[in-house]
Each structure stands twice: as structure tokens, then as C-alpha cells.
Amino acid sequence: MLDFVHPLSDDFENIYFVEGERKGYYPFSHSLLIGNYLIDTGISGTRLKKLEQQFQINTTILSHWHEDHISGNKFLPNSSFLCHKDDKPPIEDIEKMFPYYRVEGTEAGREFRTLFEMFGMSNTKITKTINDNEIINIDDQLKLKVVHTPGHTAGHCAVYEINSKIAFFGDIDLTRFPYYANIDSDLIDYENSIDRLKNLDFEIAVLGHRDPVFGGNNIKIELDKFKSIIFKRDERILSNLSEQNPISPIDLKGKNLIYRRYSYANFEVISELVMIEKHFEKLLKNNLIVIKDNGYILN
């Protein structure tokens, strides 16, 4: 067995956690392998080639459009590719990722392009789109169910195998860093998606960027913890608002309100600003802030 491919269950021998390079830290990610079906391709090109040789992957489901989950598509020439319709455009045309991240024409955009070149990223033709609650029959025993979980991206999907209750949560990744910094992110959707996963019954959750979590109760606890990080960000942003002096998201740019320190400053300052905007949208919808003049004040 390949040293990065780990069986997840004694009862279901064809289900594996496939560990991404560098423990799945960005720009890599983890995958789930179920029979000949692979979820996501960010484990690294070297690992994918080895995996393909041993398991003959014929179908790949992409949890969402982010580069760190699709970078290895080109190493699977015999596979079809499935994703939700809302995430299809930037997968079929990776140039669209630049405006999605709002980095077109910026230094961050140039750095981002360097990363693309490093991975030899290319467009992927989506064979078929997948829908919420769709069931995909792999064989007599293995049946995948799609759970549309928007927020991180508009078409982000989790999937789970019905009999084993082994799930792939993608980038509802239960790390300390919920991310919603594309123009197609939505914070209220993100929170609702976390709640939806919490209301389902899982045994094992495989995650984009950390080791799997085992046990239904542990998964629920981790989902709550993950959501509480978003609430802490709400509070930090609200503490910068007053009842008198209107401010806008741009006034909070570059203040480390979400990133404690910037590792890739050019990109992360933009990401942080987009995420702050998502908080403002949510706080406005929830009537915690109101518009005054050209900015926002506490309600």
C-alpha cells in the first residue's frame, strides 16, 4: 500500500483517506478515495500519479473550484470530472479565478499566476454537474450522496457514503480558519451549511486541510468550534464600529482583524478585506448595523 493512502474502516475496505503532501497544508489538500471514485485532486502530482497507477480512478468529484483542490486534474487523463454547476465556470476557465479572488491586475494576482505556473494548472472540462441530494451508485455496496454546502464557494459540495457514513467535508475543513474570501462566498450560507452537516449523522469526516475526525459526537463538537471562530470575527469587527461615526470595510483594511499575521501579505490583505465585507453584509441583514451616510454604524 502507498504510504499516503490510509484505509478508514475495517468494514468498508474500498474507502481510503488519501493524505495530501505537506499534511494537506495549502497549496495542497487531502482527498477521499471510494472505489474508483476520487474526491479532489490537490494531494500533489507525484502522489496522484502513484494513486492512479494503483487504483485506476475513473471518476473525480471536485468539492469546489479552489486551485488547491483541483490542481492535479491533468494527472487523471482517464477520469471524468463532476462538480456543482455553480463552481463549473472557474474550473473550466481558470482565468476566472482572478476576478473571483479580486486579484486581477494586482501584485497578488501576479503571485497567484506564478503558483498556477508552478502547478502547471490548466482548464478542466466538466463531464457532468452534480446536484444537492443526488445519489451516485459506485457499486452494490458503495453509494455517495451529495450535500450542497455553499458559502466557501457558491457550488461547494460535501459528499458522504451512505452505508459507512464516511463523509468528505471539503473546505468546511474544521481548521482554525474558516475562509470565505471570493466574490461567490456567502457568510450566511456558510453558517447554514455548517448547521446542515451538524444535523446529519456521520461516523468519519475527511477534511480538506487537517486529519480526519472520527466519531459522530466529535464531528459535531468540531463543527460548533469552527462556527464559533466566525462569531469571534463578528465581535472583533463590531468592536471597531460605533453608534456615531460611520465606517466602511475599506477602513478596516490591513488591520489583521482576521489574519493574525500575514504570510502572503499581498493576497491575504485582499482576502481579509473581502471577508470583512461578507461580515458587514451579514451584520446588515441581521440588523446589527445600519447604513449611515456612506458607511455603517451600530444599530
Ligand SMILES: [Zn+2]
Ligand atoms: Zn477552498
